[in-house]
Amino acid sequence: MQRFTGKRVLITGGASGIGRATVLRLLAEGAHVVAADIAETVLKEIAGSERLTARVLDISDEEAVNAVVSESIDRLGGLDVLVNAAGILRGAHTHECELEMWNRIIGVNLTGTFLVTRAALPALLDTGHGVIVNFSSTSASFAHPYMAAYSASKGGIQSFTHSIAQEYSKQGLRAVCVAPGSIRSGITETTVQHLPEDVDWQLFGKLQPAIGEGFAPPESVAGVIAMLASEDGAFITGTEIRVDGGTHQ
Ligand SMILES: NC(=O)c1ccc[n+]([C@@H]2O[C@H](COP(=O)([O-])OP(=O)(O)OC[C@H]3O[C@@H](n4cnc5c(N)ncnc54)[C@H](O)[C@@H]3O)[C@@H](O)[C@H]2O)c1
Numbered sequence: 001m002q003r004f005t006g007k008r009v010l011i012t013g014g015a016s017g018i019g020r021a022t023v024l025r026l027l028a029e030g031a032h033v034v035a036a037d038i039a040e041t042v043l044k045e046i047a048g049s050e051r052l053t054a055r056v057l058d059i060s061d062e063e064a065v066n067a068v069v070s071e072s073i074d075r076l077g078g079l080d081v082l083v084n085a086a087g088i089l090r091g092a093h094t095h096e097c098e099l100e101m102w103n104r105i106i107g108v109n110l111t112g113t114f115l116v117t118r119a120a121l122p123a124l125l126d127t128g129h130g131v132i133v134n135f136s137s138t139s140a141s142f143a144h145p146y147m148a149a150y151s152a153s154k155g156g157i158q159s160f161t162h163s164i165a166q167e168y169s170k171q172g173l174r175a176v177c178v179a180p181g182s183i184r185s186g187i188t189e190t191t192v193q194h195l196p197e198d199v200d201w202q203l204f205g206k207l208q209p210a211i212g213e214g215f216a217p218p219e220s221v222a223g224v225i226a227m228l229a230s231e232d233g234a235f236i237t238g239t240e241i242r243v244d245g246g247t248h249q
Contacts, residue, residue: 017185209245
């Protein structure tokens, strides 16, 4: 399939996990991609395609976002698709959660998604068919203990996405969320080290997918993002697609 031939795409969090798999999937389908991530070294590993540009960016830094998004749009000659995949997970007993931790999680996940979206919107609207794919999480709708800040950030991203989907619908913009769960990635490989030492696993509901052999590879979400961002998703906006193998039903 070559659904992205000639399409211009910006992907944050492109150095690892689902963002990286999405970079590779959209490149394989013909896109021109700018992949932006706070992690410089990992991005270098996937650079190499002449249709890929890698940029270092902290999405919570307003000035840096405005500069990198503007430069990316100039380099690509416009923007058709924005994928806001960058995110962090930290956990704590909520009564012990430091304000610094709360602010960092909200600042990266929610405010970072806002900052990149705000900077990219004029170019996405210029095309008349722009698409934004944001990253919610199963934690936004299903109870995940010790992750109040993370869950709140993802619930906020869902609401934010519904709002902009409606606001810009008459200008041809679509905005959707993926809500992944149980996907192998940097975040899930390090989840346990970000939880309190005395974590009570009984507080979690189901932890394993209903189908498959445990956690799924990030490519299983990248394929859904490719569908949503392509013409195949042309009638999908203002909603979220859960991709968790039935962990939460
Ligand atoms: N893996 C899952 O099961 C799962 C479940 C729910 C939601 N998600 C969401 O999927 C998205 C992708 O995460 P993943 O699971 O692939 O994990 P990951 O850790 O492999 O990828 C996240 C990427 O975001 C980058 N990043 C972190 N902070 C950043 C910042 N300030 N600026 C720019 N880049 C930054 C990281 O360097 C990393 O490359 C995240 O938004 C995450 O919350 C994942």
